[in-house]
Amino acid sequence: MLNAEQRQAFDRDGYLLFQQQLSETDRKTLIDRAYALIEQAELDPSHRFSTTDRAQINNDFFLGSAETVRCFFEEAAFNDAGELTQPRAQSINKIGHALHDLDEVYRELAQRDVFAEIARDLGQQKPSLYQTMVIFKQPRIGGEVVWHQDASFFYTEPSSVLTYWFALEDATLENGCLWLDPGGQTGPLRERFYRHGDELTMVALDDTPWPTDTGTAMPVKAGDLLVFHGHLPHYSAANRSTQSRMALTFHVVDGALPYATENWLQRPTLGEFFM
Numbered sequence: 218m219l220n221a222e223q224r225q226a227f228d229r230d231g232y233l234l235f236q237q238q239l240s241e242t243d244r245k246t247l248i249d250r251a252y253a254l255i256e257q258a259e260l261d262p263s264h265r266f267s268t269t270d271r272a273q274i275n276n277d278f279f280l281g282s283a284e285t286v287r288c289f290f291e292e293a294a295f296n297d298a299g300e301l302t303q304p305r306a307q308s309i310n311k312i313g314h315a316l317h318d319l320d321e322v323y324r325e326l327a328q329r330d331v332f333a334e335i336a337r338d339l340g341q342q343k344p345s346l347y348q349t350m351v352i353f354k355q356p357r358i359g360g361e362v363v364w365h366q367d368a369s370f371f372y373t374e375p376s377s378v379l380t381y382w383f384a385l386e387d388a389t390l391e392n393g394c395l396w397l398d399p400g401g402q403t404g405p406l407r408e409r410f411y412r413h414g415d416e417l418t419m420v421a422l423d424d425t426p427w428p429t430d431t432g433t434a435m436p437v438k439a440g441d442l443l444v445f446h447g448h449l450p451h452y453s454a455a456n457r458s459t460q461s462r463m464a465l466t467f468h469v470v471d472g473a474l475p476y477a478t479e480n481w482l483q484r485p486t487l488g489e490f491f492m
């Protein structure tokens with residue numbers, strides 16, 4: 218599927234852009250299903266997600282989401298009185314993390330040959346999908362995602378995780394498109410997110426600075442797919458615009474390698490999901 222030029226570009230830049238990998242029908246089906254999942258969910262104000270303040274995250278709820286489908290509120294969804302400031306469908310930060318196992322709409326997408334082929338062409342022997350997230354980046358309150366590398370969360374030796382980032386809607390500078398650090402995947406892993414029992418800690422490994430002033434904005438069209446290397450630093454700004462920026466992500470590791478038992482996301486019941 219990938220030609221020599223694309224492989225070289227991935228080695229050089231750490232990412233590839235595949236235009237229009239989702240049809241309009243795909244996007245509508247995925248978006249409608251995400252909102253139906255919010256409708257059905259039992260929501261509790263303590264179920265929040267934030268990358269700027271991890272203390273806001275309810276550990277039990279988060280850890281339990283590894284093998285099921287849960288909705289997480291935006292940290293800015295509530296006012297001082299603890300009330301939602303926007304309708305609940307516009308207050309959710311993300312849905313995760315086993316949509317590809319448990320939801321037929323998301324499972325069908327994850328099983329399309331094209332996505333496994335990309336992973337194989339980028340060096341994986343047995344592409345294994347660990348995590349699926351629908352990230353809403355809601356109008357006005359969509360939170361910032363701080364600079365990070367996904368291998369911090371999906372650690373294998375050697376590093377193998379690939380991130381698939383599907384734009385379900387146009388992603389622009391105004392609504393919080395991704396920022397990448399092209400070439401930055403050749404640098405070290407800066408931190409690692411460890412799980413010991415039910416305790417989660419982010420441990421610094423290397424003090425190489427994040428590319429806060431040198432990152433490259435990646436505005437993309439609805440339907441486009443970005444695939445990037447697990448060491449590629451990436452970021453997205455808060456959304457203060459009136460447009461949402463829905464995205465769908467897959468985190469895919471090479472199932473031929475041992476998956477670290479200290480990674481937060483473990484799948485003792487579901488097992489591996491080979492693509």
Ligand SMILES: O=C(O)CCC(=O)C(=O)O
Pocket residue numbers: 352354362367380395451452453464466
């Ligand atoms: O969609 C975003 O804004 C960030 C997504 C991300 O960082 C990830 O999936 O690793």
